[in-house]
Amino acid sequence: MTTDLYAEVQHFYARQMRLMDIRDFVAFADTFTEDGEFSHSPGQLARTRAGIVAELEDFHKRYDNDPLVRRHWFNMIIVDPQEDGSLLTSYYAYVINTRPGVEPQLGPSCVVSDVLVRDAGGQLLNKSRVVRQDRLLLES
Amino acid sequence: MTTDLYAEVQHFYARQMRLMDIRDFVAFADTFTEDGEFSHSPGQLARTRAGIVAELEDFHKRYDNDPLVRRHWFNMIIVDPQEDGSLLTSYYAYVINTRPGVEPQLGPSCVVSDVLVRDAGGQLLNKSRVVRQDRLLLES
Amino acid sequence: MTTDLYAEVQHFYARQMRLMDIRDFVAFADTFTEDGEFSHSPGQLARTRAGIVAELEDFHKRYDNDPLVRRHWFNMIIVDPQEDGSLLTSYYAYVINTRPGVEPQLGPSCVVSDVLVRDAGGQLLNKSRVVRQDRLLLES
Numbered sequence: 001m002t003t004d005l006y007a008e009v010q011h012f013y014a015r016q017m018r019l020m021d022i023r024d025f026v027a028f029a030d031t032f033t034e035d036g037e038f039s040h041s042p043g044q045l046a047r048t049r050a051g052i053v054a055e056l057e058d059f060h061k062r063y064d065n066d067p068l069v070r071r072h073w074f075n076m077i078i079v080d081p082q083e084d085g086s087l088l089t090s091y092y093a094y095v096i097n098t099r100p101g102v103e104p105q106l107g108p109s110c111v112v113s114d115v116l117v118r119d120a121g122g123q124l125l126n127k128s129r130v131v132r133q134d135r136l137l138l139e140s
Numbered sequence: 141m142t143t144d145l146y147a148e149v150q151h152f153y154a155r156q157m158r159l160m161d162i163r164d165f166v167a168f169a170d171t172f173t174e175d176g177e178f179s180h181s182p183g184q185l186a187r188t189r190a191g192i193v194a195e196l197e198d199f200h201k202r203y204d205n206d207p208l209v210r211r212h213w214f215n216m217i218i219v220d221p222q223e224d225g226s227l228l229t230s231y232y233a234y235v236i237n238t239r240p241g242v243e244p245q246l247g248p249s250c251v252v253s254d255v256l257v258r259d260a261g262g263q264l265l266n267k268s269r270v271v272r273q274d275r276l277l278l279e280s
Numbered sequence: 281m282t283t284d285l286y287a288e289v290q291h292f293y294a295r296q297m298r299l300m301d302i303r304d305f306v307a308f309a310d311t312f313t314e315d316g317e318f319s320h321s322p323g324q325l326a327r328t329r330a331g332i333v334a335e336l337e338d339f340h341k342r343y344d345n346d347p348l349v350r351r352h353w354f355n356m357i358i359v360d361p362q363e364d365g366s367l368l369t370s371y372y373a374y375v376i377n378t379r380p381g382v383e384p385q386l387g388p389s390c391v392v393s394d395v396l397v398r399d400a401g402g403q404l405l406n407k408s409r410v411v412r413q414d415r416l417l418l419e420s
Contacts, residue, residue, distance in 0.1 A: 144284070147284075147286040147287050148286075150286065150357075151286050151357075151358070151359065153356070154355075154356040154357055154358045154371070155358055157356060158356070158358065158370075207418045208418075209389070209414040209415075209417050209418060211356075211372050211389050211391075211414065212356070213355050213356060213372060214355075214356065215355060236372075236374065236386070236389040236414075238388070238389050238413075238414040238415050238417075238418070239418070240415065240418045240419070243385070243386070244374070244386050244387075244388060244389045244414070246386060
């Protein structure tokens with residue numbers, strides 16, 4: 001693997017998650033393929049860009065009366081290029097939650113698994129994302 | 141953008157903030173241009189290397205009787221090269237605060253916006269830095 | 281220094297620490313040279329791959345009755361290539377600890393110093409690692 005690719009993936013995630021954190025869900029969904037899949041919880045799976053937007057809008061309703069700034073941090077990224085040109089990535093993630101008048105809170109620690117592909121212009125896109133919270137590893 | 145540039149920016153920040161965290165404010169200020177600007181709070185702006193040193197010395201007086209190790213973490217860096225050769229960057233940041241006998245504390249979550257330029261030798265320097273705490277986004 | 285090297289080091293750490301976090305200590309020790317040295321506490325030093333495995337197995341016994349997922353985060357990495365081809369690195373680190381039914385906890389903030397070398401195939405390996413917790417800097 002070229003290390004160029006590694007920095008490209010890091011940069012892709014920085015831009016992508018900024019869109020999530022400013023709650024521009026349409027722009028976030030555009031970082032997925034048209035048929036992209038996004039699962040943030042076991043048993044839940046959003047399909048297609050429109051489906052991802054709908055899922056995120058629904059998910060964020062819980063914050064309607066909860067003033068909150070969320071910041072997603074990704075780190076310790078592993079990138080495994082596949083023979084078909086796609087990239088399998090796996091990395092650690094959490095959210096830093098800021099609410100009025102209290103210390104910032106660390107959200108759940110997660111391991112995320114992505115399949116990244118390129119569009120016709122060579123730009124990276126998520127074909128899929130699966131987020132798994134570490135706490136689920138502790139349940140039997 | 142070349143991805144070489146992305147790693148160069150990451151490395152620049154790692155070296156720069158180590159200087160801040162060991163409180164070598166003169167060396168930290170030298171990572172700014174001579175006319176560099178640094179704002180860590182709304183309404184506050186330090187100008188020139190000497191002004192940045194003075195601001196940091198003043199700021200850190202609050203820790204004179206507060207034994208504390210601070211570690212700045214930057215992540216999710218977005219780099220936008222400009223036509224004039226400068227770089228606009230935007231990234232997430234917080235400080236990990238360690239005090240005797242208590243668990244480490246997560247400082248305020250921030251978004252930082254820098255303008256980076258190169259000196260005659262090609263080395264990156266901050267022309268400006270603006271830090272904004274997320275909690276300020278929640279105040280009306 | 282080439283920035284390729286910087287991404288290579290980041291990627292090496294991501295793969296290495298995943299092995300630690302899934303508690304595959306043999307595979308983790310294989311990311312060290314045969315005569316590698318690993319110190320995570322003052323006065324403690326594990327030598328050789330077998331010695332590192334033994335140290336980690338012993339260390340993790342404290343978690344035998346403490347269901348816990350640990351995730352090591354490294355960031356703000358400084359890489360200094362040496363004339364002999366080795367790399368001195370220094371970086372910030374902490375662990376995110378997840379236990380059942382409680383919020384994730386931030387472990388001690390540390391600064392880590394590594395010597396990295398290459399094996400015959402060019403792959404990076406730790407020749408040594410020294411971890412120092414920030415709280416130790418506050419003790420006289």
